[in-house]
Every structure is written in structure tokens, then in C-alpha cells.
Amino acid sequence: MPEGTLCNKQTVDTKEYLNALLADKSGKQYYSEMEKLDVDTDKLWKSIKSTLRSRLRTWLEICAHCGMCADACFLYLANDRDPTQVPSYKIQSTLGEIVKRKGKVNNEFMRMVMDTAWSKCTCCCRCGSFCPFGIDMGIMFGYLRGLCFSQGFVPWELKIGSGMHRVYKAQMDVTVEDWVDTCEWMAEEYEDDWPGLAIPVDKENADIMYTVNAREPKHYPEDIAEAAILFHMAGENWTVPSKGWEETSLAMFAGDWGACKMQVEEVYGAMHRLKPKRMVVTECGHAYRATVIEGPYWAGLKDGRPPVESIHYVEWVAEALRTGKIKIDPAKKIKEPVTYQDSCNYIRNAGLKNVAREIMSYIAEDFREMTPNREHNFCCGGGGGFNGMGRYREQRNVGLKVKLDQILDTGAKLVISPCHNCWDAIRDMEEVYHAGIRWSFLKPLLIKMAIPPDHLKVEE
Amino acid sequence: MYEFVTGPLAWLTFIVFFLGVVYRIVWYFRGLHWQMDRVAYNAHLKYGIKGAIRSIFLWLVPFGSVGWRSKPFMTILFFVFHIGLVVTPIFLQAHNILLRERWGFSLWTISDATADTLTILMIVAALFLVLRRIAYPEIRILTTAYDYLLLAISVAPFITGFIAAHHYSNYEFWLILHIICGEIMLVAIPFTKLSHSVLFFCSRAQLGMDFGIKRGGMKGTKFSW
Numbered sequence: 001m002p003e004g005t006l007c008n009k010q011t012v013d014t015k016e017y018l019n020a021l022l023a024d025k026s027g028k029q030y031y032s033e034m035e036k037l038d039v040d041t042d043k044l045w046k047s048i049k050s051t052l053r054s055r056l057r058t059w060l061e062i063c064a065h066c067g068m069c070a071d072a073c074f075l076y077l078a079n080d081r082d083p084t085q086v087p088s089y090k091i092q093s094t095l096g097e098i099v100k101r102k103g104k105v106n107n108e109f110m111r112m113v114m115d116t117a118w119s120k121c122t123c124c125c126r127c128g129s130f131c132p133f134g135i136d137m138g139i140m141f142g143y144l145r146g147l148c149f150s151q152g153f154v155p156w157e158l159k160i161g162s163g164m165h166r167v168y169k170a171q172m173d174v175t176v177e178d179w180v181d182t183c184e185w186m187a188e189e190y191e192d193d194w195p196g197l198a199i200p201v202d203k204e205n206a207d208i209m210y211t212v213n214a215r216e217p218k219h220y221p222e223d224i225a226e227a228a229i230l231f232h233m234a235g236e237n238w239t240v241p242s243k244g245w246e247e248t249s250l251a252m253f254a255g256d257w258g259a260c261k262m263q264v265e266e267v268y269g270a271m272h273r274l275k276p277k278r279m280v281v282t283e284c285g286h287a288y289r290a291t292v293i294e295g296p297y298w299a300g301l302k303d304g305r306p307p308v309e310s311i312h313y314v315e316w317v318a319e320a321l322r323t324g325k326i327k328i329d330p331a332k333k334i335k336e337p338v339t340y341q342d343s344c345n346y347i348r349n350a351g352l353k354n355v356a357r358e359i360m361s362y363i364a365e366d367f368r369e370m371t372p373n374r375e376h377n378f379c380c381g382g383g384g385g386f387n388g389m390g391r392y393r394e395q396r397n398v399g400l401k402v403k404l405d406q407i408l409d410t411g412a413k414l415v416i417s418p419c420h421n422c423w424d425a426i427r428d429m430e431e432v433y434h435a436g437i438r439w440s441f442l443k444p445l446l447i448k449m450a451i452p453p454d455h456l457k458v459e460e
Numbered sequence: 461m462y463e464f465v466t467g468p469l470a471w472l473t474f475i476v477f478f479l480g481v482v483y484r485i486v487w488y489f490r491g492l493h494w495q496m497d498r499v500a501y502n503a504h505l506k507y508g509i510k511g512a513i514r515s516i517f518l519w520l521v522p523f524g525s526v527g528w529r530s531k532p533f534m535t536i537l538f539f540v541f542h543i544g545l546v547v548t549p550i551f552l553q554a555h556n557i558l559l560r561e562r563w564g565f566s567l568w569t570i571s572d573a574t575a576d577t578l579t580i581l582m583i584v585a586a587l588f589l590v591l592r593r594i595a596y597p598e599i600r601i602l603t604t605a606y607d608y609l610l611l612a613i614s615v616a617p618f619i620t621g622f623i624a625a626h627h628y629s630n631y632e633f634w635l636i637l638h639i640i641c642g643e644i645m646l647v648a649i650p651f652t653k654l655s656h657s658v659l660f661f662c663s664r665a666q667l668g669m670d671f672g673i674k675r676g677g678m679k680g681t682k683f684s685w
Contacts, residue, residue: 054491055666062656062663065607066538067592067599068531076598083601092602129685130527132519132538133660134667293674297498304500304674351676351683375676375683376526 004033009040009152011258012163021163026390027156037152039110044151045103052099056143059135060096063088069137072130074378074402075120075395087127087137090120095144114153117144119392122384122399124344129375145255154254155389161250165259169266170214170246180242182217186225194456199228202274203239208316209276209308210240211247211267211291213284213420226443227282227313233450234325238280244270247281248420249290253385257298264295264306271307279310283441285345285419286383288312293350312346314418317442318355321362332449334364337412341403341426341439342370342377343419351375359442360416363449368410378402380417382425400429407437415439462632465639466558473643480650481658488662497670504673511672511683512665518685519664525685537585537592544582545614548575549642554625572625579618586615606653613648616641 003009005020007030012018024030069087070076076085083089094113098105105113121141128136148154149162164171170179183199191197200206208231216223231238244266251259271279281288292310301307320326340360346352353374360367370377381400386392403425407415417423417439426439494500501508518524528535549555552575556566570578589611593603620638624631648654671683 051496053493053496054488055497055663057491058488058659058663062653062659063602064653064656065593065599065602065604066534067596067602068527068534070598071530081598083597086598086601089601128667129683130530132527133656134515134519134664136667136670294498297495297500300495302494302500303503304494304498349675351671351679351681353676354681 002036002038003152004030004037006030007033007037007152007159009150011166011256012159013166015167018160018163018167021156021160024156030156030159031391034111034153035107037107037110039105039107039151041103041105044098044105044147047147047150048099048103051143056140057099059133059137059140060092060099062133063092063135064133066132069127069131069135072127074124074126074381075122075399078381078399078401085120087121088135090116091137091140091144095140095147098147110148110151110153113144114148114155115392117141117148118155118158118385118389119395122344122379122382122386124379124383125349126344126376126378129348142252142255145253146257147255149255154256155385155391157388157390158250158254158385161385161388162254162256162259165249165251165256165263169243169263171248171250172214172218174214174217174246176242179217179245182221183224183240186221187228190225190229193458194229194232195458196456197228197232199224200239202242204274205276206237206239206274207277208236208238209270209274209279210238210282211245211270211279211287212240212282213248213287214246215248215420216282223282223441223443226441226447229447230317230320230326230443230450233452233456234320235453236325239274239276241267241270241274244268244273247287247291248284249286249295250385250388252286252290252294260290260295261298264291264299267291267295268299268307276308279306279308280316281310281312283313283418283420283423283443285343285421287420289345289349293345312350312352312355312418313442314346314352314355314359317446318358321359326446327451328362328446328449329451334414334445334449335366336414337366337368337410338364338414338416339368339370339407339410339412341380341407341415341417341419341422342373342375343417343422344377344379344383345419345421347377348375356418363445366412368412370406370410378406380419380422380425382421382428387421387424387428397428397432400425400432404429404433404435404437408435413437416442416445418442461636462639465636465643466562469643470639473646477646477649480647481655484650484655485658485662488659492666497666499666499670499674501669501673504678507672507677508669509672511670511677512668514682515668515671515685516661516664527685534592537588540581541585541589544578544585544618548578548582548618551575576622576625579622583615583618583622586611610648610653613641613645613652614654617645 073087079085094116123138123142125136125138161171180201187199249260249263296304296306381403386396415426417426430437522539523529551570553569556569560566593599620634620641624634624638
């Protein structure tokens with residue numbers, strides 16, 4: 001059987017196909033079809049020839065096999081220094097081998113490549129900063145995921161995820177109506193506590209266009225309410241777009257570059273339509289990476305920047321605290337030891353390390369850095385899609401240990417984690433390892449600590 | 461024989477080496493693509509150049525980068541090996557005498573004692589690099605016969621040169637062997653992994669540009685290499 005009905009080389013562009021995939025519980029049929037899926041070796045080699053350019057070819061070729069990348073990888077450390085977890089080995093034995101064999105690889109090999117690309121690398125890119133040649137294996141694994149996707153070798157959840165982006169322009173089945181309704185509902189729900197609270201939809205020329213992660217309207221609508229409260233408190237002129245509100249990109253984790261482009265163009269379309277001065281992205285790492293850092297390239301914007309200046313939520317928070325738009329009640333600052341989870345996607349791979357420290361200086365009395373930290377911080381253990389794939393649950397849980405140790409070593413029990421993926425990973429590590437830690441986004445903490453302006457104070 | 465290996469063969473070696481290396485560099489930079497690499501090289505050249513210089517410089521200085529500092533033993537081996545490899549042949553008195561005889565110019569030179577020290581240290585470092593490959597499982601799994609071959613190609617001119625310079629045995633034999641080994645090394649550079657002698661700079665520059673432009677440089681934060 002060359003192509004399965006669920007597992008094949010097609011992209012998921014219809015609701016029917018998407019629903020069929022969703023109905024296949026845990027991807028049982030999907031993965032069994034994968035075992036018979038043909039590899040289109042000609043297409044694979046053709047694609048490599050046209051996309052594997054000097055940067056990647058050189059990285060593959062000149063690797064001196066020095067092993068300096070080994071300790072850089074949290075999965076290598078978490079798996080008791082298993083040599084097969086050395087980043088260089090992982091990429092040489094997969095992408096390197098495919099190139100060596102000029103694309104002539106079989107089904108079994110491709111399944112091994114898939115398992116390596118999604119369960120042995122989270123594309124955190126930490127190894128790249130420890131290689132004397134600057135060989136960034138996270139980038140190479142991103143490229144490899146694209147090759148796997150084009151051949152149909154992609155984990156079930158991510159095939160669905162990229163399909164969601166294609167069908168709903170969001171990582172989950174949240175329609176424009178669902179989204180707008182959720183915004184209205186949240187505004188109504190909280191306006192008694194916060195007089196004048198509104199979530200303006202499609203307001204043109206606002207100072208801020210706010211965009212979110214589909215999980216928020218789907219599972220955590222309070223997060224949207226909290227964002228609204230903080231913008232309201234800060235007196236911001238802001239809006240959300242009815243279309244193009246979704247920042248995330250499971251398509252990026254899946255290596256579905258076509259869907260990546262579709263998704264960011266939806267957001268950029270909203271920018272063109274509403275002409276905001278700036279865009280603010282919610283507390284999500286990969287969403288920011290996808291739409292602000294990588295997105296312009298998918299969309300073909302030559303200066304590498306989104307159509308309007310786009311900042312991460314932590315940048316907005318730092319600015320609001322710095323300029324006094326939001327004032328912190330000194331008595332309500334966090335007194336207990338607290339640490340901060342540096343998200344790979346916006347710290348190492350986007351340079352926001354100082355912003356995070358600035359926020360902590362305003363809100364915490366006993367801020368403890370993890371070791372290592374900033375751009376050298378370890379992945380939470382759940383990045384790159386790792387949190388969401390049933391097939392690799394065990395490997396993910398093992399991978400969490402490095403971050404857990406890092407957290408416990410600080411002596412803090414509270415972790416601030418302005419990233420959905422890190423937040424999930426830390427929640428799961430507590431569930432698995434029962435270490436007694438707590439975790440939080442910034443928004444709920446800020447609302448508790450902020451001094452509301454007089455006109456927003458509600459009579460008790 | 462001496463005339464041949466230091467005459468036509470040397471010329472051929474230099475030409476192949478030089479053209480090969482230039483080809484490698486040109487091929488590398490021509491192959492960079494703003495959209496495929498997802499780095500807006502041309503749009504933000506200034507940030508790119510700054511990032512590139514930083515990334516090259518900090519990795520050229522012993523213990524200059526976080527990476528080097530995290531592996532002190534490897535760092536010492538690495539620098540002892542490479543300093544010996546690069547400094548000794550270029551500034552050796554004997555080589556510069558030859559240079560003056562043939563081409564009418566020479567560079568400043570190091571004493572023979574310094575050259576001997578550098579050579580011995582370099583050979584010892586190479587030995588440890590081999591031991592490292594055997595001893596550590598995380599390096600053993602990466603190592604292939606090709607890695608040892610390249611190490612042999614790199615060390616051979618130094619061993620033969622040392623023996624020749626000290627006249628331990630048949631001088632002419634060792635001298636000619638030394639010259640041939642040196643020529644093999646030079647010719648191997650463009651065709652093998654030894655091309656890293658120039659591609660190191662290219663690759664580091666690229667990642668430096670990546671971080672200097674896209675991954676933080678334009679946000680005003682420097683990547684702490």
C-alpha cells in the first residue's frame with residue numbers, strides 16, 4: 001500500500017479529512033498505515049537538491065565530531081548521557097545519512113528519522129551555541145521535519161495540528177464566530193469587577209493589536225479576560241482582530257511550510273486591515289517565534305520583519321511597568337523565592353533575556369536565576385511539539401527531569417513561565433514527579449499585584 | 461627529487477590549494493539565501509556584520525566563548541593543536557629562508573626552540589585528541605576512520621619535519637617526505653573536512669549574522685557566545 005487513507009503525503013485541507021484523522025483514536029490506524037507508506041525517493045532527493053544550500057551542506061560536512069555539543073543537549077543529559085542522544089550523532093544518522101544515500105531510503109529508515117526528529121530534538125537550538133563551528137542542529141532538525149512531513153512521516157497530532165491551521169487558520173477548531181463570542185463573553189463576565197472593560201474587535205488604527213494562542217479561547221478564556229483587564233488598567237487603545245487572531249503554529253512543529261505561510265499571512269492580513277501601531281503577542285514562545293521571527297520569511301518579506309512592529313507580551317509588560325502604566329503595590333510583590341523559565345523561542349532565539357529580568361526586578365523580592373540561564377537555558381522539556389505527542393509521552397517525561405532539577409536547585413517553588421509550552425511542561429513535571437512546585441503566567445500575578453487606577457476601583 | 465617536490469609539485473599544490481579554498485568560500489557565500497536560511501542578510505547588513513565579527517572573534521580567543529569555558533580540557537587541546545599547526549609552518553626560520561630564496565621575501569620568524577616546542581605540544585595535543593575519541597562514549601560514537609585519517613594528514617608534516625630538522629636519520633629522505641606530507645595536507649584542505657580552516661570563518665559568520673539580525677541582535681541584546 002503506497003498511500004494510506006489517513007497517513008499519506010497529502011496535506012490536510014478539508015474538514016472531512018481532518019475529522020477522519022481526529023476519529024482515529026491515538027492515531028492507531030494512522031501509524032499502522034505509516035508502516036506501509038512508500039518513500040518517494042526521487043521527490044525527496046529533488047527537494048534536497050533544491051533546498052539544501054551551502055549553510056546546511058557545510059554544517060553536515062565540516063562537523064569535526066568533537067562532541068562538544070553533547071552536554072549542550074538536555075535530552076542527552078536526561079537520558080544518562082546516552083551517546084545516541086548526542087546532537088551531532090542524531091543529525092548525522094538521519095539527515096546526514098539521507099544526503100549520503102541521495103535520498104534512497106526506505107520506510108523503516110524514515111520512521112526512525114521521524115522518531116528522532118520529534119522525540120530526540122525539540123529544536124531549542126542550544127547545541128548550536130556550543131559548537132565551535134556554529135553548527136545549529138536545531139535548525140537542521142527543523143529542516144529535516146519539513147522533509148519528513150512532505151513524505152507523510154509526521155506524528156499524528158502534528159498532522160492534525162497543521163491541518164487545523166489549514167482548515168481553521170488556528171491550531172484548534174476555533175472559528176471566527178467562536179473567537180468573537182469568547183471575547184464578548186469574557187468582557188461581559190468581568191465588566192462588573194472592572195468598569196468599562198471591553199474587548200474591542202476589529203478596531204482600526206489602535207495602538208495595539210493583540211493576538212493569542214488558540215488554547216486561550218478554547219480552554220483558558222480567562223487568559224483573554226486577564227489580558228483585557230491589564231490593557232484596560234494601563235489605559236491602552238487596543239483591539240483584537242476577528243480574523244488573524246491566532247499566533248501559534250503547530251505547522252512549524254510539523255514542518256508544514258505551506259501551512260506556516262498561510263497562518264502568518266492571516267495575521268499579517270489583519271495588520272493590513274486594521275493598521276495598528278503595534279502588535280502584541282500573548283505569553284507564548286513558539287507563537288512569537290513563528291509569527292514575528294520566522295513568519296516574515298515564510299511570507300516572503302525581505303526585511304525579515306512583520307508588517308507592523310510586533311512585540312512579545314513580556315516586552316509590553318516590561319514597558320508598562322517601566323513607564324508606570326501599570327503600578328505594582330510594593331506590599332504585594334512576590335515575597336517567596338521565585339524563578340523564571342527562559343523560553344528558548346523568545347529568549348535564546350529572539351533575544352528577550354533582559355526584558356524578562358527587568359520584569360522580575362519590578363515584581364519579585366527574591367528572584368532566583370536558574371543555572372544555566374538566559375540564552376543558555378535548557379529547554380523546558382516540552383518544546384517543539386514534544387508536549388503534545390502521545391507516541392513520545394515517555395521520552396518527554398524523561399526529558400522533563402533536567403528542567404525540574406534546574407528549578408529545584410534554585411530553592412524556589414514558584415516558576416513564572418510566560419510561554420504556553422513551558423507552562424504545560426512544568427505543570428506536567430509536577431504531575432509526574434510531585435516535586436511541590438507551582439507555575440504561573442505573568443497575567444494573573446500582575447492583576448493581583450497591580451494598584452488599579454482610581455476610576456477602576458469598585459466599591460466593596 | 462628535492463627540486464621536483466619544491467618546484468613544480470609545490471606550485472601545483474599551491475594552485476590547487478588556493479583555487480580550492482577560494483572556490484569553497486565563494487560557493488559558501490553564494491549559497492546563502494535570505495529566505496531559505498530565514499536571515500535577512502542584505503536588509504540588515506550592519507547588524508549582520510557586527511554579529512559575524514563577534515561570533516568569530518569570541519570563538520578564536522581561548523576561553524572567549526561560553527562553549528570554550530564549558531570544556532576547559534578540550535579548549536586547551538584545541539588551541540595548542542591549532543596554534544602549533546598554523547604558527548609553526550608560517551613563521552619557521554627554515555621555511556622563511558626558502559621563501560626568501562625562491563620568492564624574494566620572508567616573514568618574521570620564531571626561534572627554532574620555539575618551533576620545536578610548538579611542534580611537540582601540537583603532536584601531544586593530537587595524541588590527546590585521539591585518546592579523547594577513544595575514551596569518551598559521546599565522541600566515540602561520532603568518530604569514523606575518516607577522522608583519524610584527517611588527524612594523520614595534519615600531524616604527518618610535523619612529525620616528519622621534526623625528524624628532518626633534527627637530522628635524526630637520513631636527512632634527505634625525511635625532508636622530502638616532510639615536503640610531500642605538507643603538500644598532501646594543503647591539497648586535502650579544499651577537498652576534505654579540513655576545509656573547515658576557511659569554512660570555520662564562513663559558518664561562524666553565518667550564525668553570527670543569524671543571531672545579529674534575527675535572533676536578538678536587532679532587539680539590542682548580544683548573544684553571549
